[in-house]
Amino acid sequence: MIAEQLTRRFQDKRLRIEFSDGQTADVLVLVVSECDKHEDCRGITYDLISTNWRDRVKQGSAYWADLKDIKNFEVIGGSVE
Numbered sequence: 781m782i783a784e785q786l787t788r789r790f791q792d793k794r795l796r797i798e799f800s801d802g803q804t805a806d807v808l809v810l811v812v813s814e815c816d817k818h819e820d821c822r823g824i825t826y827d828l829i830s831t832n833w834r835d836r837v838k839q840g841s842a843y844w845a846d847l848k849d850i851k852n853f854e855v856i857g858g859s860v861e
């Protein structure tokens with residue numbers, strides 16, 4: 781489950797994220813919001829570096845994604861302890 785993998789240690793890292801709606805985006809993770817009680821509280825705030833949805837999503841700052849909408853991710857930059 782992504783919520784158990786995408787934890788705060790990925791803050792300030794660059795990730796390539798595959799969303800369940802088909803978007804793939806390279807992002808800089810700003811904040812990982814964790815919550816034990818509510819699924820809707822779990823998510824990431826990120827700056828968008830690039831996306832395969834260039835026509836639909838404007839590049840810019842401070843997007844939010846629910847963790848439940850993230851299908852997969854990999855680290856593309858920064859060091860993870």
Ligand SMILES: [Zn+2]
Binds near residue numbers: 815816817
């Ligand atoms: Zn909560």
